[in-house]
Amino acid sequence: MPDIRSSQIGFIGLGQMGLGMAVNLLKAGFRLRGYDPRPEAMAALRSAGGEPAADNASLVQACDVVLTSLTCPVYLQVAREVLLPLARAGQVFIDTSTLPAPRAREMAAALEPRGAVGLDAPVTGGAAGAQTGRLRMFVGGDRRAFEHCLPMLRAVCKPDGVTYGGPAGMGQVMKVVQQLKNRLTDAVRLEVIAFGLRAGLSPDLVRRALDVKRGCDDRYETLLSAIEAGRGDTLDCVFAEWPYYLEEARAQGIPMPALEALYRFCKDGPKVCRDAVGRMAPSLWRELSTRARPAEGE
Template structure:
């Protein structure tokens, strides 16, 4: 199967790198010609435009920074969509937008999937990241072979749009954990605790989280480099809030997360690294939340392994009934 990939940024460049590394016939496109040239040097083909990728490839993946960018690319691709073509949206986007764009593809005879990833850029780089996929089961079976080259744990989430809901749910939780970790680390320091010991106490206890074992490490190093910025966090939390608003869920913590990151952006800029949200508390207390022995960035030290489909707990029982 010939695959086109549009968007070679922090996440897209790593996902498409896994495709290329595993022998997929890959054509790439990005507004940054240097990123395209790097992929061509490694064996990919350079795409002329989104329309050309859709015309010449069996499946086209988009991994773009905003719903507006995905819409613009779709408008270019749409005239080339026909039966048996597949569009795969790997951007973090709104459920309603994934459904709207996907409906255009399906109307022309193609198939549409929203398939965002979760697990951090360091795991995207090694192909060990998790991928959610929202689409009909037949389409999921078609794309599973190369989903398992980009990710390790592949979850079919249901109909188109369902993966985007779960993506913003998981990103929201990671944001809450990041802010809570920042408060915990600053409070521990203010109480006279050794931060290396504090890190281990949280890690081995009920206080642990994915955010702690990744973002807390780069916070304590001082680099705060997790390849994710405050404007992207604000976008993701806003998407989560929109899901809740549509379902009439009266959230309390989510609006506070928006306020916290609005303040962080006002103080430090929208492109500030997201773990530096802790600077609000560092500035307020005068404390330096750094400790020796932590890495400046996260690297996935697990070997790349073949991906597989994750079956939700209880699904096997339902199928047997």
């Protein structure tokens, strides 16, 4: 493979995550061509020194390394319609999106007969991390391709922010662990708070029961303060990604009883919670705080 700094880099998906990463690659001196269907995103890329591509296909044909930052459904469509048909020997495809680990493994396997490599490299850190180059990234796939691309990946992450997890799909597995570390425990905390409030305790008596003080930095207080302020529906547990996590768990035969139960509980609720990347999903707080207990036998 040619030196990564002499390679033509392509970036598909210049949203609130992708644009920040693309701009930081340009700041680090990489040659970058990008595409997004939104004119304002293309204008922002051009003003940062990037080269707008006419479409996804021309970008793939012109680039040695292609990064993507898309929602899961859009990524799978672009992979099926553009990336796989146009992939050629020596190309590296790096997907920074969050998707089910089985889909990441399928993509890597489909690229292999073409002589190309697929790396799953989901990121965490939000739009602010993307803009400031302080993301964390978990990478799965071919180790040699990972090491070849590592200087480029480091340009969008904080120091020591890039971690190699092993074969294809393991980047997505690491992302599941990272996300559920706080999100699953937040879901349980919300259930505790909902029980106390719906059983008749005031918010301050809930605090007394939890042994937390108003205004402190305890996570229970953060959640309870948001609920008191009428922002319960904004409490994001990344519900939109839970089916991805469960797909891998089921594929591996790994029980996740808490996540399975919470997903079934929420999945049919109205989509009123907008997450950090703009996806709409049910609000766990709304379901916990308003739904009636099913009658016996239901």
